[in-house]
Structure formats: C-alpha cells, structure tokens
Amino acid sequence: MNIVSIQFQDDKQPKYLQLFEHIKQSITAGELKPGEKLPTVRSLSQALDINSITVLNAYKQLENNKYVTAKKGSGYYVSNMKGQKESILSSGELGMTTGKDVINFASAAPHPSIFPTESFKECINEVLERDRGFAFGYQESSGFKPLRSSILGYIGEKYGIKAGNEENVLIVSGAQQGIDLIGKVLLNPGDYVIMENPTYDGAAAVFKSRGARVVGVSVEEDGADITELEKKIRICRPKLIYLMTSYQNPTTVSYSAEKLEQVLVLAKKYEVCIVEDDSMSELNFGNRHPITLKRLDIDNSYVIYLKSFSKILMPGLRAGCMIIPGQLTKEFTKIKHNSDLASSGLIQRALDMYFRTGKWEEHLQYMKEIYRGKYEFMLTQLERMEKYGVKYEKPGGGLYFWITLPKGLSAMEMYHECREEGLVLIPSGVFFELDHKNKDRSLRLSFASSNIEEIRHGMDILEKCLDRRV
Amino acid sequence: MNIVSIQFQDDKQPKYLQLFEHIKQSITAGELKPGEKLPTVRSLSQALDINSITVLNAYKQLENNKYVTAKKGSGYYVSNMKGQKESILSSGELGMTTGKDVINFASAAPHPSIFPTESFKECINEVLERDRGFAFGYQESSGFKPLRSSILGYIGEKYGIKAGNEENVLIVSGAQQGIDLIGKVLLNPGDYVIMENPTYDGAAAVFKSRGARVVGVSVEEDGADITELEKKIRICRPKLIYLMTSYQNPTTVSYSAEKLEQVLVLAKKYEVCIVEDDSMSELNFGNRHPITLKRLDIDNSYVIYLKSFSKILMPGLRAGCMIIPGQLTKEFTKIKHNSDLASSGLIQRALDMYFRTGKWEEHLQYMKEIYRGKYEFMLTQLERMEKYGVKYEKPGGGLYFWITLPKGLSAMEMYHECREEGLVLIPSGVFFELDHKNKDRSLRLSFASSNIEEIRHGMDILEKCLDRRV
Structure with a gap:
C-alpha cells in the first residue's frame, strides 16, 4: 500500500488522527499484511513533509488499538489480527444480547425472567x-x-x-x-x-x-x-x-x-x-x-x-x-x-x-431444579445427534455441553451455518489459546438462557445443519 | 543484617514464605536499608542450603509487596519505603472511617446523614x-x-x-x-x-x-x-x-x-x-x-x-x-x-x-446550600489563624481550604499534634509527588463531612496547636 498517498485536510481532525485512520483502513482492507513493517517514523515524516511527532503519535495510536506491534529497536509491524475470533467476541452474542428470534445457546447467564x-x-x-x-x-x-x-x-x-x-x-x-x-x-x-x-x-x-x-x-x-x-x-x-x-x-x-x-x-x-x-x-x-x-x-x-x-x-x-x-x-x-x-x-x-x-440457599435449590430439567432435556435431544457422529460427555452439572463434530466438519463453519438459521452457539476456536489439532472440532452449547421449547427448537436447527453436511 | 541466621521450621509455612517474612522483618526493622542490595539468589541458596527457586520465590514475594525492587541484570534492592506517607494513607483516615470523638477535616465525602x-x-x-x-x-x-x-x-x-x-x-x-x-x-x-x-x-x-x-x-x-x-x-x-x-x-x-x-x-x-x-x-x-x-x-x-x-x-x-x-x-x-x-x-x-x-438538579441545589454555609463558616474561622501567620486563598467553591503555615512550622508535625488533640486533616506531604521547597508547609482542611459545630471545634483545636508552636 502507499501510505504516502494520504491527503491531509486542514479543517478536519488533527493530522496524526488522519494518518492513523488512513493506515488503519489499509490494515483492515488487507493492503497492509500481518507482519509487514511500517515505514520508519523519519522516512514517513520526510515523505509526507510533516512533523515526526505526528507520525509517531499516529503509530502509537495504532499500537494502542492493537493494529500494529512495536518491536524494540526495530520498528512497527502490522499485528496478526485474530479477525474472526474478535468479531465473534465483540458481536455481543456471548451472553449478552441477541435478537428476539434467535435461539441463544451461547449465553451462560440465566434468563432475567427467573431472577429472584x-x-x-x-x-x-x-x-x-x-x-x-x-x-x-x-x-x-x-x-x-x-x-x-x-x-x-x-x-x-x-x-x-x-x-x-x-x-x-x-x-x-x-x-x-x-x-x-x-x-x-x-x-x-x-x-x-x-x-x-x-x-x-x-x-x-x-x-x-x-x-x-x-x-x-x-x-x-x-x-x-x-x-x-x-x-x-x-x-x-x-x-x-x-x-x-x-x-x-x-x-x-x-x-x-x-x-x-x-x-x-x-x-x-x-x-x-x-x-x-x-x-x-x-x-x-x-x-x-x-x-x-x-x-x-x-x-x-x-x-x-x-x-x-x-x-x-x-x-x-x-x-x-x-x-x-x-x-x-x-x-x-x-x-x-x-x-x-x-x-x-x-x-x-x-x-x-x-x-x-436463607434466601440464597432457597434460590440455589430452585435454580438447580430449573437447570437440572434443562440439562436432562438437552441431553435427550443430543442423542439425536449421535447418528451424525457427534460425540459428547455427560458433565453431570454446570450449564453447558461440549460436543465434538465428526472428522471433516469445521466448528466455525457450523457456527456460521447455525447462525444463518437462527441459532447461536460458540465454536471451539474462541476458547483455544494455542494451536491444537482439534481446535476447530467442538461447539459449546449452553442451556442457561433458553427454555425447554427453545432448546428443542435450537436442537432442530443444529440437526438440520448437521444433516446438510454429513 | 544476617539473612543467613534464619531457622526454617518444617511443620510451618512453606520455606519461601518463612524466608520472605524473615527478610521483610529485617527491612521494616531497618536492619536492611533502602537501596541496599540483597544477596544473589545463588549465593543465598548455597549459604542456606536450599533450592534456588525458594529464594527466588521469596524475593519475588518481596518485590510484589514493594519491599524490594528488581533491577534488570543487577539484582534485588531494598525499596525506598515512603514510611510516614504510606501510614497516613493506609490509616483509613482519608475520607473513610474515624473514631467517634474525632473531628474529621480529612474526608472529602459528605456525611451519610445528608445523602438523598x-x-x-x-x-x-x-x-x-x-x-x-x-x-x-x-x-x-x-x-x-x-x-x-x-x-x-x-x-x-x-x-x-x-x-x-x-x-x-x-x-x-x-x-x-x-x-x-x-x-x-x-x-x-x-x-x-x-x-x-x-x-x-x-x-x-x-x-x-x-x-x-x-x-x-x-x-x-x-x-x-x-x-x-x-x-x-x-x-x-x-x-x-x-x-x-x-x-x-x-x-x-x-x-x-x-x-x-x-x-x-x-x-x-x-x-x-x-x-x-x-x-x-x-x-x-x-x-x-x-x-x-x-x-x-x-x-x-x-x-x-x-x-x-x-x-x-x-x-x-x-x-x-x-x-x-x-x-x-x-x-x-x-x-x-x-x-x-x-x-x-x-x-x-x-x-x-x-x-x-429532576432529582439530581434539586439535590445539587440543596447540597450547594449546605456546602456554601459550611464554606463561609470555615472561612470566618480561618481569619482567627491569620495572627499566627497562616495564609490561605478563598477558592470560592469546592470542599477544601488549603492553608500555608508560617516558616519554620512543619505540616507533618502539625498533623500529628492536631491528631493527638482529636482533629484529623491532611498534611501536604501526602499530595506532593516530587520534592518541592514548600512540600511540608501546607494542610488541606475539608469541610465536607463536618457540621458547623464540628468545624468550630476543629478550628479551636487547630488554633490551640498553632498557639503552642508560634
């Protein structure tokens, strides 16, 4: 990409911000690739005929926003953006808000209607x-x-x-x-x-x-x-x-x-x-x-x-x-x-x-009953998936199931497909900190925020998507 | 001091904690002075015949608790403890809790009785x-x-x-x-x-x-x-x-x-x-x-x-x-x-x-009236202090006065003296980040949490202490 092509506009934002936006766009558009080195502060300030502080400030801004990484004594490099992972995490799906017609197997929070x-x-x-x-x-x-x-x-x-x-x-x-x-x-x-x-x-x-x-x-x-x-x-x-x-x-x-x-x-x-x-x-x-x-x-x-x-x-x-x-x-x-x-x-x-x-203890017993019912229901529904080669353990507690897809299926693809159909769940890639041979093979299904009907409906969607692929 | 004198006790805490406590005591007792270098990890582990990890963990514990500072490639040094300042800050006087019979000119918080x-x-x-x-x-x-x-x-x-x-x-x-x-x-x-x-x-x-x-x-x-x-x-x-x-x-x-x-x-x-x-x-x-x-x-x-x-x-x-x-x-x-x-x-x-x-605006007007009354009252009381050479500005708002003592008087000493008499206020040393020629010359007097009678009583105490010293 050509950073030097920037046209500064006097009456707008400060120059360093204009430069920051310009480079940021080049990174998000893929013109600047992960690992690529940015021009030195000195060379860019000369090329653009601007103060070197302006360039430095733009670079620091990029660094603060994780678009680039500074390497001591070497310069600034375009970061390895964890694109898809970041976008799932920031989409607000993980436990926060989803649209009304979406079944939410992502959230780990109970539905507000059953709060005490x-x-x-x-x-x-x-x-x-x-x-x-x-x-x-x-x-x-x-x-x-x-x-x-x-x-x-x-x-x-x-x-x-x-x-x-x-x-x-x-x-x-x-x-x-x-x-x-x-x-x-x-x-x-x-x-x-x-x-x-x-x-x-x-x-x-x-x-x-x-x-x-x-x-x-x-x-x-x-x-x-x-x-x-x-x-x-x-x-x-x-x-x-x-x-x-x-x-x-x-x-x-x-x-x-x-x-x-x-x-x-x-x-x-x-x-x-x-x-x-x-x-x-x-x-x-x-x-x-x-x-x-x-x-x-x-x-x-x-x-x-x-x-x-x-x-x-x-x-x-x-x-x-x-x-x-x-x-x-x-x-x-x-x-x-x-x-x-x-x-x-x-x-x-x-x-x-x-x-x-004593209200805590009372509420705990109430929640356990509710969660146990949903746990057992989801478990029976999971049996339907076995014919597609889906594997899972029985945790005996908690709020999730962790299911493993048959070889050849990608959890990330399954996530996107289910999402299209109105079900959100979490693909395993979000949870793996490091590479792992099974990094893209599992999905986390939470029954915390759905009721029995929603669980049944969500499992129908999952089955439909599996059926299409297996 | 002699770190080597430590006697480990098998049935008590882990060794690194025993070592940590031992060195900590030497620092707080002043046997180890600020700036002094600790023995190297290797030499101490040999001298005590213990694992070097144990020594390293004890040193890291000391570092975490700010008793020592690690200098890259050089070793561990006893920190410069800001003794008195820390003790004032941690005494809980600054806005939190004071005993019942103490007048509090330190706290910047209104008294809970006037909360809405x-x-x-x-x-x-x-x-x-x-x-x-x-x-x-x-x-x-x-x-x-x-x-x-x-x-x-x-x-x-x-x-x-x-x-x-x-x-x-x-x-x-x-x-x-x-x-x-x-x-x-x-x-x-x-x-x-x-x-x-x-x-x-x-x-x-x-x-x-x-x-x-x-x-x-x-x-x-x-x-x-x-x-x-x-x-x-x-x-x-x-x-x-x-x-x-x-x-x-x-x-x-x-x-x-x-x-x-x-x-x-x-x-x-x-x-x-x-x-x-x-x-x-x-x-x-x-x-x-x-x-x-x-x-x-x-x-x-x-x-x-x-x-x-x-x-x-x-x-x-x-x-x-x-x-x-x-x-x-x-x-x-x-x-x-x-x-x-x-x-x-x-x-x-x-x-x-x-x-x-509209409750915020209503409450703001109420608080302004209350604070204004206390501000004006404390101001008239401060006039009494002028004869001792005390100087102050009229801020026209806020919750404090900042008074400067006559030459030769130490704010820290005045703090201790007032404290003995039942009045807490904050000596300027707490607020100075760096050295300054007038670092120990001023006191901050807050009228936020005291009522009129308490302000009068507090100012009596301040006057008594000034009278004794000037």
Whole structure:
C-alpha cells in the first residue's frame, strides 16, 4: 500500500488522527499484511513533509488499538489480527444480547425472567431502612465485613473450605474484576501463566494485557494433564496457574479428587500460585459432591479461590468474592482500592442479607431444579445427534455441553451455518489459546438462557445443519 | 543484617514464605536499608542450603509487596519505603472511617446523614418495578444507554460541552476506576505522565503501578505554570497530562479561561492527551460559572473528561462517567469489559431515573446550600489563624481550604499534634509527588463531612496547636 498517498485536510481532525485512520483502513482492507513493517517514523515524516511527532503519535495510536506491534529497536509491524475470533467476541452474542428470534445457546447467564428480583428487592429495602445513608457511604476496600463473614460461613459449610479468615476474603465487583486484580498483583510483562487449553477467553485476555505469556495445558476427562503440567511448569516457571476445577469452561470437565491433590503437590513443589475459578460448583445434578482445590490448601498458602455469584444469582449484581493466601492479602486489598476504591455498599449489604435470611440457599435449590430439567432435556435431544457422529460427555452439572463434530466438519463453519438459521452457539476456536489439532472440532452449547421449547427448537436447527453436511 | 541466621521450621509455612517474612522483618526493622542490595539468589541458596527457586520465590514475594525492587541484570534492592506517607494513607483516615470523638477535616465525602437516601430508594424501586430482572442482567460494557444520554444532556446544558455523542460516553464504577482504565489504555512501563504537583495521590499511585514515571508541574493561582508545562512536555514527551481544572485537589485553584486555552494549544501542538478530572465544578459558591477544558475540545480529540458523582450525590454509589475522544472510545470500552464486564445495572438505571425526574438538579441545589454555609463558616474561622501567620486563598467553591503555615512550622508535625488533640486533616506531604521547597508547609482542611459545630471545634483545636508552636 502507499501510505504516502494520504491527503491531509486542514479543517478536519488533527493530522496524526488522519494518518492513523488512513493506515488503519489499509490494515483492515488487507493492503497492509500481518507482519509487514511500517515505514520508519523519519522516512514517513520526510515523505509526507510533516512533523515526526505526528507520525509517531499516529503509530502509537495504532499500537494502542492493537493494529500494529512495536518491536524494540526495530520498528512497527502490522499485528496478526485474530479477525474472526474478535468479531465473534465483540458481536455481543456471548451472553449478552441477541435478537428476539434467535435461539441463544451461547449465553451462560440465566434468563432475567427467573431472577429472584422480588426477594432481592426486599433485601435492598430492608438494608436501606436499617442503614440509610451508610449504605451509600465509602466502604472498606476489602468489602462489607458482615458479608465477608457470611461468605466464609457458606463456603465453609458447603465445601469444607476452612483456610483463611475474614481478613483473607475480598469482595470484588464480579469474578472478572477478580481476574483483573490477580493480573495486577501477580503479573509483570514477560511472566508466564499456565491455563487449561481450551479455556475462558476473558481471563486470557486480561493476563495478556498485562504483558504475560499464556501457555496451555491439555484437559483430560478428570482434569488437566498432570505430566504435561509439570513439564510446562519446569520450562516456564509460571507466576500463576489458572484452573476451573468444576465443569470447566468450555470442556465441562470436573477434576477428580486425585487430580486436585496432584495439582496441589505441584504448587508446593514449585511454589507457584494457583487460581481456582469457581462459578458453577454448586450446580451438580448427579451424585458428585462439589469439591474444590481450595479445600486442600489448608494453610491458605497456594490457592487463590475466586467465586462468582452470576450464574446462580444474577450476573448484573457485579458481586463476587475471593479467598486470598495470607501473604498476598494486603497487596490485593491495596490494588482493589486503586482499581475502584470498593464495590457498591448497597449491593454488598443486600447480598449479605440475602445470605443471612436463607434466601440464597432457597434460590440455589430452585435454580438447580430449573437447570437440572434443562440439562436432562438437552441431553435427550443430543442423542439425536449421535447418528451424525457427534460425540459428547455427560458433565453431570454446570450449564453447558461440549460436543465434538465428526472428522471433516469445521466448528466455525457450523457456527456460521447455525447462525444463518437462527441459532447461536460458540465454536471451539474462541476458547483455544494455542494451536491444537482439534481446535476447530467442538461447539459449546449452553442451556442457561433458553427454555425447554427453545432448546428443542435450537436442537432442530443444529440437526438440520448437521444433516446438510454429513 | 544476617539473612543467613534464619531457622526454617518444617511443620510451618512453606520455606519461601518463612524466608520472605524473615527478610521483610529485617527491612521494616531497618536492619536492611533502602537501596541496599540483597544477596544473589545463588549465593543465598548455597549459604542456606536450599533450592534456588525458594529464594527466588521469596524475593519475588518481596518485590510484589514493594519491599524490594528488581533491577534488570543487577539484582534485588531494598525499596525506598515512603514510611510516614504510606501510614497516613493506609490509616483509613482519608475520607473513610474515624473514631467517634474525632473531628474529621480529612474526608472529602459528605456525611451519610445528608445523602438523598429516600429519593434514591424511590428510583431503585421504580426501576425494579419497571425493568424487573433486566435490571440485574448483563449490561453493555459502555453503560446503560439512557443514562449515557441523560449525562450527555446534563453536561451539555451545564457546561456547554458539545463534544462527542452517546457512543463516546463510558459509565464507570466511580472516578477511581476511570483513572485505572486510563492507565490501562494509555500507559506502558517507562511512559511519562505530567500531573500537577501537588496532586491527588490515588491517581499517581495508579499511573505508577503501570510502570509510568510521574513528572510534576507547579500550580499557580490560575492553574498550572504553562511555561514549565511546555518545557516538561518537550523534555518528557508524556503519554498523558492529568489535571483538575476546578478546585484542584489539594490546592483549591481553578483554572482561568485563558489558562484552559493555553493548555489545549499545548495539547494540539504536541499531540498529547489531557485527562480532566472533574469532581467538584458544580460546587461554585461565588459568581464563577463552572468552566471546563472539555468544552474547548470541540472535535472531541484531546481531552478525556472524567466526572465523579461522589461529592454531590453519594460516594458509595460507585458511579462516574467519562467522555472519551473518538479514536480511543473502542479501546476504552474493551478495557472496561476486561476489567469488570460492566458497572451495576441497577445503580445505573436508578441514577438515570434520578437525572430524568429532576432529582439530581434539586439535590445539587440543596447540597450547594449546605456546602456554601459550611464554606463561609470555615472561612470566618480561618481569619482567627491569620495572627499566627497562616495564609490561605478563598477558592470560592469546592470542599477544601488549603492553608500555608508560617516558616519554620512543619505540616507533618502539625498533623500529628492536631491528631493527638482529636482533629484529623491532611498534611501536604501526602499530595506532593516530587520534592518541592514548600512540600511540608501546607494542610488541606475539608469541610465536607463536618457540621458547623464540628468545624468550630476543629478550628479551636487547630488554633490551640498553632498557639503552642508560634
């Protein structure tokens, strides 16, 4: 492409922005290819007869927007845009908004119609009666103390987690903020992070934005491949290992008790911190009692436990909690303070009341019944797909199925085809951090936000698309 | 000190933590001095006969907790702990909690008893009636659209800000989160940031945690020293300039219209982004009409406008907004999504209703009356201090006075003395990012959270302490 062809317009935007837009368009139009080097700042400023700062600012803007990458001492190169992946992720389909006539197997959030709005409203009003203005005053950065105590009691009873005390509990504005804080406290540019491959893209994005390098470990039917994990720990010396031990997203795998113990042994041997991200362990529909890695970390030394309330309660609450190893607690609280001072006092207080009045437990049982029904229904519907060579496991809990297509079929193509027919689901490419021979073979089907009729209709669409291809 | 003297205990914590605690104690006890180099990992592991990973992990732990600093290729050095400053900042006095018998001139938050709890509660209940579960569903990362529109209307009317449209408005969980997002989007390690000196410590901390280098610019009676600012821009080529243009914290200075224009000329000339942090411009008690830099940025190209609702409404809401220049909007929304997905939907919707039903404007007038009364009362009380050589300006708005002590008196000593007597205020050392000849000469007195009687009592204490020393 010819950057030099730009015609600056005096009365419009600043020159550097005009230049930025011009180069950006060349990149998105494919005139500038990934890996291609941009002209040096000096040469371009001479060619265009403009100030070199203008060129530099345009380049920095491109860098900030990830269109180019700066290589120290070498110059600016066009980035390798993850085109399709980015476009799926930014389309708002993943759990957020879809049109009315679209069946949504992508979203992991329950439909707003089954939120416990009434009972939570009662809690809000009771809190406002009781605390008045104090519910809106500045809060402790680590969280409303009675809530920290409620949560500690709940997870102690539910999971037998006895590590840590109230001081080690940190209330966060949702699990995503917890991941962000972990990145800030533990990661510096160049540090390594080991994650399951495939994994939750939103966590990987945060770690990478801290300049960390993500390394994947394969997932077996009872958790991460331990031999591979140890090998990679030895090679990379990671700053942290991020795992989802119950109904892993997206593979739906749960760790066996044995695997959890092996993971902790590795954590101790190599003195590395493990993040256990737990958003669904309560949603067990079979006989499996929820087990967590945190329970084994009896000294509260190695495992950062991160719990979301979005899947069981309501995602828009923006409330989650963490149990932080003792030696890191102070630093986490400070970084939470730097990030947003504290989470909403009103929401924290209402959530505390929700726990204390037994409403959480009641709602959990209600949600489990609803989800179990949808789980079982989707499972029977999946049997129809077996004749096309589709494979799947029975997770026994959680909110998803992870299905593998027969050889020769592309998950990305199937995604596009289903979408045309009015069904959105998530192709496996979104979840793979690294190359993998089966990267484009699976789909994640969530039953969280659809009702029984919608599930049936969605499965009809899937079958129709499979039928066309197989 | 002798690190080698450590006795490991097998049955206790992991070794690296025991080593971390041991060295930490040596640093806090002053046995290891700032700037002192720690033994190399290899030599210490040999001396203690332990694995080098254990030593490395202990050192990294020390680094994470800011006790030591790693210098590339050189080793680990004991950090320069800002002892007293840290202890004041972490004591929770700055706006959070103080004991019952303490007069609080430190906090910048209104007392919870005057929060509009009832009228906000009405908005919450109306929103829950209207939107039900959708108030608790996932929200757009950029914020609830009707709220973005309300805010744009409000600041358009109040400040004549016409730049940008709804797409450029980003709702954040309080201004502190806005600062955090700015750091994430714009700053890489080694980048320069220019801030007023003195300035808001909580912003400087965020920028520094991104690895940025902070450079101060002096504050004159009508805003930053423009000659000095341009000189520093030339030398440092900063990624951003952070300014508070109305009732600057802590100096209470407001920028003249002329200075604002000069600042924007510099932004254009050097193509640098300005952050305008505005938390108090509405609180004008005199004839000054609030003016902002953002109003001048008609192309929405150079100024990131950041507005807090904490001072006028309630700090615990955790709601603020930003107007982002067009070329940065997409990146900010993405980083907001990575940070916490979105801000609380319920709070956003209730705040929108608060604006739309005219309650905000009503409450603003009420708060202005209350604050004006306290401002004027504190001003008359300050006259008493003149006989001790205390100097101060009349800011004409905002929530603070910034008083300068006579030569020979230390603000830090005065802080400690007042504290003994039951009055907390903030010594200037907390706000100075860099050395300055008058760094320990001033105190910030806030009248936000005290009533008239408390102001009188606090000023009595200040006078008593001055009387003792002058």
